[in-house]
Amino acid sequence: MNPIISLKDVTFTYDNANKSALNKINLTVKPQQWVAIVGLNGSGKSTLAKLINGILPADSGTITVAGEKLTEQSLWNIRRKIGIIFQNPDHQFVGATVEDDVAFGLENQNMPRKQMVQRVAWALDQVQMSAFKNKAPQTLSGGQKQRVAIAGVIALQPQIIIMDESTSMLDPNGRRDILKIIRKLQQQLGITILSITHDLSEIVEADQVVILKRGIIEKTATVAEIFADPTRLTAWGLRPPFTQRLQLSLLQAGVLLTKKYQTKQGLADELWQLRSKM
């Protein structure tokens, strides 16, 4: 299958910076994949997203999106294929009501009214926000706002959605709902997902994890491979999961744990066995 996004030797340096923000990046993303992009703050994650969307122009190298090479001419066509969900839902609203807001992008594309009404209804239904269509966006909770923002994005039927820290402002329940909806859309509509994140619950959704470090791709791996070596996680801007942290502390304190348990259940079982032997 042809990749939906491909970067070849892409380099980008900000004005006045003495070092490249991204240096000879090579990356291919297959259609309908969920790819997490991780790394410390300043490693180049957001810059990468901005290059793919043509917000920033690469100094050298080529970027291809859905079979089309990114150039000044193809820019607008490519942007139509990509939807972005930002970190702060409050910054994404333009309409007086939820419905108006979702329709905004479609109006810009001069979609006929009848089709637009249908499309808005469909998009709100996908994110389970139809009941709120006449409400003012600012009266919604953060999770609801982010769902409306997603509706606005999918109404335009993009092939790719970029999530730029888009669950970091949400409480754990809100985050879980959003990830569930994105997962459903990815599977049902065949959308490719690029998620920029530090959050473990978001990373575990990914088919592929790309680790950026000081502007280069340090590693591309599966979620299981990434978490196999918890000692490296911090350097990649990730926090080892709770069970791994706890295990490490107990081992260091001299508790004789036998196996490397990944699950809470496994660790709880072994701790109880140790306790029973006391």
Next chain:
Amino acid sequence: MAITFKDVTHVYQADGPLAFEGLSHVSFEIPTGSFSAIIGQTGSGKSTLVQHMNALLKPTSGTIQIGKRLITPETKNKHLKPLRQEVGMVFQFPEQQLFAETVLEDISFGPQNFGVDAATAKKIALQMLELVKLPASVADKSPFDLSGGQMRRVAIAGVLASKPQVLILDEPTAGLDPQGHEELMELFAQLHQQGKTIILISHQMEDVAQYAQQVLVMDQAHLVRTASPQSIFNDIEFLNQHHLMQPESTQFAQELVQKGFEFAQLPITETQIIRELLKQLGGLHG
């Protein structure tokens, strides 16, 4: 500086058809020098609540006592400048408020605005850079050339430069990597030890459990409980009712209880659960 809310209600767009209550009859007290956390779902009224603490919003009814100042629905904006210097507010995504051409100018703007001369303000700005662990070499750079995490620190340094006695932090670490997160939380703990009153809004229950002495729980514009983190995180029924999570240590302790472990009180931090497990797993480890 102590903060006391008495029966505070805030109605947004009070005269329009979209009027809704952001705060409903909220009363509580925050003692001088304490570290308090405010938790609750997004949209529960946390940000509305703290915006009353430096009178960015004024109550529709009720009163707020901040140190010696009383804020009522009738309070005029005119006399609020000293209050804004005493109560520093770090908003969500504070880096969006950076504006100056250099980092140094940005940080020294606050003190100058409150009447400090340029040379002293510059000196303060350099101290603040050090406090938030940024190298002095960024002082002359444009804040917009820095990474997101560094910009966040510059913005926080700018708030600290006015030397506020109360520091309000609205999700100050959202979007930072774990190391940046930890360093900032340690900075806030340090400021607390130096005597500042800290008020933290957070969804990260681990932070609330580790740092807060008192927790205020908001739900749909109401303050539903004010208590210690220990008592709140041990009350699973209450947490479920208000759609809140336990810290991971508490969740895990609960699984251990199902296996047969016993805890007088469920641990709420990693330090607590490790200490408790080492005790229960026997004298092996002294």
